[in-house]
Amino acid sequence: MNNKNSLEIAYQNARDLIHKKEYLQAISQLNEIIKVFPNELNSIYLLIDCFIKTNKPIEALEYTHKALSFKNDDKKLLLLEIRLNEFLERDSEAIFLLKAFINKFSDFKALKQLTNLLVKQDKADEADDVVKKFFENNEDYGLLYKGVRHLHASRYRKAEDAFKKVLIEDENNIDALRFMGILAFKSGNHDIAEAMLTKALKLDPTYSLVWANLAQVFSVTGQLDKAKKSFKNILNMEPKNGLIWAEYGTVLTKLANYQEGKDAYLKALEFKPNSPRVHLSLGHVYKTMGEIDNSINSYKNTIFQNNLSGEAYWSLANLKTYSFSENEIRDMEETLNGDMTDIERSQMHFALGKAYEVMKDYDKSFKNYFKGNKVKKGLIKYSSDDTTQNTKKILEFFNQENIKNLSKSSTNDQDPIFVLGMPRSGSTLVDQIISSHSKVDGTQELPNIIKIAAELNADEQSNYPEVLKELDDVQLSDLGKNYILETAWARDRAPFFIDKMPNNFIHIGLIKTILPNAKIIDTRRDPMDTCFSCFKQFFARGQLFTYSLEDLGNYYSDYIRAMNHWHNIYGKDILTVHYDNVINKTEETIRELIDYCNLPFEQECLEFYKSSRPVKTPSAEQVRQPIYKSGLNYWKNYENHLSPLKKIIDEIN
Numbered sequence: 001m002n003n004k005n006s007l008e009i010a011y012q013n014a015r016d017l018i019h020k021k022e023y024l025q026a027i028s029q030l031n032e033i034i035k036v037f038p039n040e041l042n043s044i045y046l047l048i049d050c051f052i053k054t055n056k057p058i059e060a061l062e063y064t065h066k067a068l069s070f071k072n073d074d075k076k077l078l079l080l081e082i083r084l085n086e087f088l089e090r091d092s093e094a095i096f097l098l099k100a101f102i103n104k105f106s107d108f109k110a111l112k113q114l115t116n117l118l119v120k121q122d123k124a125d126e127a128d129d130v131v132k133k134f135f136e137n138n139e140d141y142g143l144l145y146k147g148v149r150h151l152h153a154s155r156y157r158k159a160e161d162a163f164k165k166v167l168i169e170d171e172n173n174i175d176a177l178r179f180m181g182i183l184a185f186k187s188g189n190h191d192i193a194e195a196m197l198t199k200a201l202k203l204d205p206t207y208s209l210v211w212a213n214l215a216q217v218f219s220v221t222g223q224l225d226k227a228k229k230s231f232k233n234i235l236n237m238e239p240k241n242g243l244i245w246a247e248y249g250t251v252l253t254k255l256a257n258y259q260e261g262k263d264a265y266l267k268a269l270e271f272k273p274n275s276p277r278v279h280l281s282l283g284h285v286y287k288t289m290g291e292i293d294n295s296i297n298s299y300k301n302t303i304f305q306n307n308l309s310g311e312a313y314w315s316l317a318n319l320k321t322y323s324f325s326e327n328e329i330r331d332m333e334e335t336l337n338g339d340m341t342d343i344e345r346s347q348m349h350f351a352l353g354k355a356y357e358v359m360k361d362y363d364k365s366f367k368n369y370f371k372g373n374k375v376k377k378g379l380i381k382y383s384s385d386d387t388t389q390n391t392k393k394i395l396e397f398f399n400q401e402n403i404k405n406l407s408k409s410s411t412n413d414q415d416p417i418f419v420l421g422m423p424r425s426g427s428t429l430v431d432q433i434i435s436s437h438s439k440v441d442g443t444q445e446l447p448n449i450i451k452i453a454a455e456l457n458a459d460e461q462s463n464y465p466e467v468l469k470e471l472d473d474v475q476l477s478d479l480g481k482n483y484i485l486e487t488a489w490a491r492d493r494a495p496f497f498i499d500k501m502p503n504n505f506i507h508i509g510l511i512k513t514i515l516p517n518a519k520i521i522d523t524r525r526d527p528m529d530t531c532f533s534c535f536k537q538f539f540a541r542g543q544l545f546t547y548s549l550e551d552l553g554n555y556y557s558d559y560i561r562a563m564n565h566w567h568n569i570y571g572k573d574i575l576t577v578h579y580d581n582v583i584n585k586t587e588e589t590i591r592e593l594i595d596y597c598n599l600p601f602e603q604e605c606l607e608f609y610k611s612s613r614p615v616k617t618p619s620a621e622q623v624r625q626p627i628y629k630s631g632l633n634y635w636k637n638y639e640n641h642l643s644p645l646k647k648i649i650d651e652i653n
Contacts, residue, residue, distance in 0.1 A: 109209070143165055156187055208241075249264030465510065509566070526579070528633075549642065
């Protein structure tokens with residue numbers, strides 16, 4: 001190998017080997033090249049890349065130094081040197097190199113990298129000084145810095161003006177594009193945010209901060225597959241970034257990839273072992289997967305790291321099968337005297353409510369449930385009157401005449417089985433029974449129907465449900481088809497699937513309009529048991545009517561009014577399943593359920609508690625047990641405290 005032609009052949013052979021992922025052979029080939037051409041930079045680049053891909057960072061760093069010995073101003077090599085030192089956890093060396101790099105190139109991205117490392121070493125003051133000095137020495141960044149200051153202070157209009165001025169001078173300023181994207185995101189302009197950040201990445205596909213910002217946009221807008229890919233891109237560049245591993249885990253769990261999500265959280269803990277948030281998230285995944293002992297350990301680890309974590313205490317209580325010790329209860333009572341947020345305080349009261357409930361001290365139990373609800377009620381906006389008016393509007397529209405005159409959807413899909421009703425009415429139990437069938441996928445509480453209704457009610461010109469009169473058969477069919485497509489991510493390969501969003505009951509008219517063949521199962525439980533079970537449940541999201549006994553009673557009244565209407569309209573198309581019957585007439589009721597779904601009976605449905613499928617509802621542990629009767633008329637233990645609720649319920653009946 002002594003001429004240029006031989007070099008080109010050998011170099012191409014090495015590239016081909018890398019393409020085939022035959023890295024060891026490629027390393028051998030490249031070493032032969034460098035023996036003859038010691039300063040052949042392209043070959044050194046490839047060799048470094050091979051060492052990185054074969055997890056040999058020390059060798060990669062050695063050859064990076066070799067290349068820098070004859071090309072010490074190569075930006076790519078200098079950044080690679082910094083990256084490798086970070087990977088090897090030589091943070092002090094990386095900080096030294098970053099400072100030199102910034103002095104040489106005035107690089108804003110490197111500045112951010114440097115400040116992150118300084119903060120990691122608890123040198124926040126030095127990080128502030130470094131930032132201040134950078135902008136003093138780089139007038140070109142002055143306007144950008146001013147925009148960032150405005151952005152952090154929520155002065156969005158002034159921030160936008162500053163960033164726009166930067167982009168007028170340089171339309172390809174990556175940092176200005178990034179901050180414009182962040183600004184758009186904070187302002188709720190998600191399309192603009194995505195466009196700005198995507199443009200920035202086209203200019204520099206290796207800018208991990210932009211990938212992180214874009215992943216956040218994708219997560220919020222429900223583009224979870226894109227968010228997953230974005231976080232994966234970051235991890236390819238920063239495999240030891242614990243924060244990104246945690247964010248990646250969250251996206252995976254939202255996609256119902258619980259095993260992968262668990263693995264991601266465990267990876268996050270390798271780099272952030274003291275993170276209460278990661279321990280808590282891991283506990284939630286373990287619970288969903290039925291790994292209760294691991295879930296308990298994760299929640300306790302959260303408390304060890306942060307004893308003010310009301311969510312961790314409530315998560316333990318919410319396992320339903322966990323009993324707090326006297327010492328734990330004492331710690332919880334004492335913690336309430338600490339500096340907690342209102343949300344944490346509310347969750348702690350709910351946890352104590354459950355703790356005293358297990359001890360059968362129902363007065364103390366109710367006292368804490370009441371306090372927890374009162375605190376949470378003060379944090380939300382909910383109007384019982386508005387709910388009643390909205391229910392009335394929807395039911396008045398879906399009368400026999402209007403339904404008859406609506407265009408007809410041609411969507412013939414029989415896939416969805418809607419299990420709906422009041423929360424805590426036995427819907428998770430019914431879901432578990434049916435999804436134990438080999439031809440049914442259990443999913444989760446899918447928000448898609450509510451989302452469709454909200455989109456049809458987006459403005460005054462498209463007021464829902466009246467807007468349905470304006471839609472033709474094609475448009476209605478498209479709504480049905482889009483629902484099937486947009487829920488596909490939650491399914492496996494079974495021909496049928498369950499959507500168990502309980503609040504879908506108000507939208508049965510919409511469901512039957514766009515998906516005329518959908519099955520609808522209305523789950524019923526004793527109204528007092530149902531409502532009180534809601535009252536003693538801290539919901540992670542939604543269900544804003546549950547934090548007052550009066551609101552609960554009124555919501556239940558709206559629910560009964562709605563279901564009476566739908567049963568009158570759609571008759572036998574809706575199956576009502578009573579919790580009492582599932583408990584007392586188990587096989588008969590289960591056979592009725594399976595028959596209604598037009599499915600052949602399978603023994604597994606009777607043995608639903610043996611299913612290992614993930615369950616992501618408050619009843620997760622209860623449905624992993626055989627049928628039991630202890631939940632019937634449980635509210636009577638608290639009867640002395642429930643008169644406001646009982647008064648409303650009695651008026652309904």
